[in-house]
Amino acid sequence: MKTFHCTCGNKLFFENSVCLNCRREVGWCPACNGMHAIELDGKGNYQCTNCNAKVVKCFNYITYNVCNRLIAGSWQQLPAQKLCDYCQLTETIPDLSVAGNATKWYNLEVAKRRLLYLLDLIRLPYASKNEQFELPLSFDFKEDIEPTTVLGWLSLGKEEKVFTGHANGKITINLAEADPVEREKMRVQFGETQRTLIGHFRHEIGHYYWQLLVQGKDEAAYKAIFGDYENPTYSQAMDFYYKNGPKPNWRNNYISAYATMHSWEDFAETWGTYLDMIAVLDTADNTDLLQLPGEDLQDTQLEELLIRYADLSLKVNEVNRSLGLPDLLPETFSPPIVDKLRYIHRLIKKNRLAYSQSFNYTPARN
Ligand SMILES: [Zn+2]
Ligand SMILES: [Zn+2]
Ligand SMILES: [Zn+2]
Ligand SMILES: [Zn+2]
Known part of the structure; x- marks a missing residue:
């Protein structure tokens, strides 16, 4: 397993959904293939802080917190209740x-x-x-x-x-x-x-x-x-x-x-x-x-x-x-x-x- 880091410098683990240091939300970004912090862009979408791709959280992440993967795209484009590739x-x-x-x-x-x-x-x-x-x-x-x-x-x-x-x-x-x-x-x-x-x-x-x-x-x-x-x-x-x-x-x-x-x-x-x-x-x-x-x-x-x-x-x-x-x-x-x-x-x-x-x-x- 690779090691990943939050924008604050703290180490991120594969299972994290939040950075334990700065409390930023984190997830697996499919655009740059890694665990990264995500931030809201003011229009209701998340952006990967590493590659700037627009992402949304997997439905199982939002609803049940059993997943921490992201999906490339915006909520306007993607169907509601969209599951990630793994889910x-x-x-x-x-x-x-x-x-x-x-x-x-x-x-x-x-x-x-x-x-x-x-x-x-x-x-x-x-x-x-x-x-x-x-x-x-x-x-x-x-x-x-x-x-x-x-x-x-x-x-x-x-x-x-x-x-x-x-x-x-x-x-x-x-x-x-x-x-x-x-x-x-x-x-x-x-x-x-x-x-x-x-x-x-x-x-x-x-x-x-x-x-x-x-x-x-x-x-x-x-x-x-x-x-x-x-x-x-x-x-x-x-x-x-x-x-x-x-x-x-x-x-x-x-x-x-x-x-x-x-x-x-x-x-x-x-x-x-x-x-x-x-x-x-x-x-x-x-x-x-x-x-x-x-x-x-x-x-x-x-x-x-x-x-x-x-x-x-x-x-x-x-x-x-x-x-x-x-x-x-x-x-x-x-x-x-x-x-x-x-x-x-x-x-x-x-x-x-x-x-x-x-x-x-x-x-x-x-
Ligand atoms: Zn952090
Ligand atoms: Zn990314
Ligand atoms: Zn998922
Ligand atoms: Zn067997």
Whole structure:
């Protein structure tokens, strides 16, 4: 994550909607691609103090304060209730009449913005249903619906269990994941070292990119690294996993226990770890914790990135241990895992070029 500054000189963070020093309103300007202070121009419009572009706040910024992005244009030109490019991707929001759901939605949008920032940074293609795109991306944030019981026995209403997952471009996140207590319970139950909202987004987007970039396009190379996804089938693999647990000695070949379940989960888990690494390296580079060799992470050799990441891991893990906290970057990468990361590194590099050159795709973002 890049670092940004207000016109007063104070540092601005990606989540800010107001400068904590001068109280100016701030937001992500799509015209100059950054977090900047905005000021009213006397005609009811905002102006970016960095590039002077006319901007309006996203409807979700004005109304619910779950977004801090701006839209280029003036309120006279734009339709009322206009959503920003990122908010347009969210199709189902939580029931805001339920106490606590507004905060959960806020946390989900924060994590989603971090995900999309990273996709934009490495120039991975995606688009909403409003654009001509082969696999539109969308998000549903939903909670389980419990059956209504009257007098302890009569069941009324429809029960619905929400599964966090991806299907045909739609990423669904169960709202319980946005509750820190519930999430920690699940982390312990599944024996995970970390469980975060952003981790869910980075895992599920791995399934999305499998469908967009691998299916029917790069399957032979994929199978050579991640195995045959049709044998066993996903449902056979899932039954086996929940009956027998992860493969023994999984650390030699897999990034997590869950990755042993099926080829697709192996890909999504490794993809999520790859995005984690890129996000951490980008932040470390921008905050002078380390210096990356080139401007562009995808043009850097994977081996080079891994060396920098391992070096950083040693340092930040020691910082955490000095506070008695679990390791910040606990993963270790055995040679088979490095092969999987290298496949993903190349897949991204190949496709971001292919999409920008041959596909009629003009991202509305940076
Ligand atoms: Zn300021
Ligand atoms: Zn601007
Ligand atoms: Zn928005
Ligand atoms: Zn998955």
